[in-house]
Structure formats: C-alpha cells, structure tokens
Amino acid sequence: MKKKTVKLSLVTLILIAMFITLVPTSSAYTFTGYRWNKISGIRYIADLKYSGAPNSTYKEAFETAVANWNSAQNKIRFNLSDLNDSSPFSVGTENYPDNNRFGSCVCVGTPMDGYFTSISARINIGNSNVSNKYYTRLSSATHELGHALGLGEENQRVAVMNQTRNREVIYNPQSDDIDGVNSRYPY
Numbered sequence: 001m002k003k004k005t006v007k008l009s010l011v012t013l014i015l016i017a018m019f020i021t022l023v024p025t026s027s028a029y030t031f032t033g034y035r036w037n038k039i040s041g042i043r044y045i046a047d048l049k050y051s052g053a054p055n056s057t058y059k060e061a062f063e064t065a066v067a068n069w070n071s072a073q074n075k076i077r078f079n080l081s082d083l084n085d086s087s088p089f090s091v092g093t094e095n096y097p098d099n100n101r102f103g104s105c106v107c108v109g110t111p112m113d114g115y116f117t118s119i120s121a122r123i124n125i126g127n128s129n130v131s132n133k134y135y136t137r138l139s140s141a142t143h144e145l146g147h148a149l150g151l152g153e154e155n156q157r158v159a160v161m162n163q164t165r166n167r168e169v170i171y172n173p174q175s176d177d178i179d180g181v182n183s184r185y186p187y
C-alpha cells in the first residue's frame with residue numbers, strides 16, 4: 001500500500017515537471033501593445049514608405065524583409081511603395097556610430113485599442129555590421145518590421161525578434177515569430 005503511494009506521487013511529480021518545462025516553449029513571442037486595425041477574415045494592407053538614406057542597398061534590405069514577412073504569414077501585408085508618400089508608417093535608416101545598436105522602431109498607437117497611428121522602423125547604418133553585412137542588415141530590417149506587426153522582443157527562443165540571435169544566421173521570420181503574428185491577429 002505504501003509503495004503504491006510513493007509510485008503515484010512520483011508519477012505526479014514527473015507530470016508536474018513536464019508541465020512546467022512544456023508551458024514556456026508553447027508561447028515565447030511577446031507583443032508591444034500596438035497592432036493593425038485588422039478586419040476579421042480580410043488581410044490588412046499596411047502601406048509603408050521608405051524615408052532612409054538614398055542608398056538602394058538599405059532600401060533593398062527592407063524590400064526583402066517585407067517580401068519575407070508577406071510570404072511568412074497571411075494576416076498583414078506590407079506594401080512598401082514610393083506611392084505611399086503621405087503614409088505615417090515609414091522604414092529607413094538611422095546613423096549612430098555604435099556596433100551594438102542595430103536599429104529601432106518607434107511605434108505610436110491609439111490609447112484605447114493600440115491601433116498603429118505612426119511607425120518609424122530604422123536600421124542603424126552607423127553600425128558597420130549593418131552597413132557591410134547583407135544578412136545582418138536583412139536580419140535587422142526584418143526585426144524592426146516585426147515590431148511594426150506588433151511583436152515585442154523575444155530572448156528565449158530562436159526568433160528574428162530575439163535580440164541576441166546570430167544575425168548572419170537568423171534573418172527570416174522563424175516559427176516562433178509567425179506563431180506570434182497569428183496569435184496577435186487570430187481573426
């Protein structure tokens with residue numbers, strides 16, 4: 001009788017341990033609190049303009065990041081175009097001589113719902129790794145665009161939103177990032 005009780009409590013302990021280790025892996029992504037005013041069942045089109053340094057290399061990083069995000073999920077479609085001159089949502093460059101700074105994204109939204117009202121996503125071309133390395137540049141642009149989808153920093157999993165990722169290796173949206181977008185816009 002006593003032995004059976006010990007066995008049962010061991011099983012319980014193992015189950016508890018499994019539960020504790022499994023739960024954090026299921027949702028590692030985080031949110032900024034801002035989002036697009038998406039309508040249920042319709043892919044939202046987010047018009048972006050480029051307002052960075054007039055260097056096609058930097059613009060191309062965002063064009064590639066836009067294409068990769070657009071093919072990775074079907075909730076929000078970025079439309080980066082010169083026709084969007086009056087858009088308050090911009091991507092571009094900043095210039096700080098700091099190799100630990102890869103970019104920034106300043107997002108503003110409505111106080112009640114957190115719908116984006118303005119976005120400034122920037123890659124830091126003062127960082128020589130961003131200006132010189134194709135994949136680091138792309139990874140930085142993809143990360144800042146992740147903020148423009150409503151994703152926050154994620155420092156536990158393999159993710160383009162992970163600030164400590166190897167930018168030469170992780171430059172496309174990863175499954176954790178895509179899970180985050182689908183969870184942000186479940187409708």
Ligand SMILES: [Zn+2]
Nearest residue numbers: 143147152153
């Ligand atoms: Zn970030």
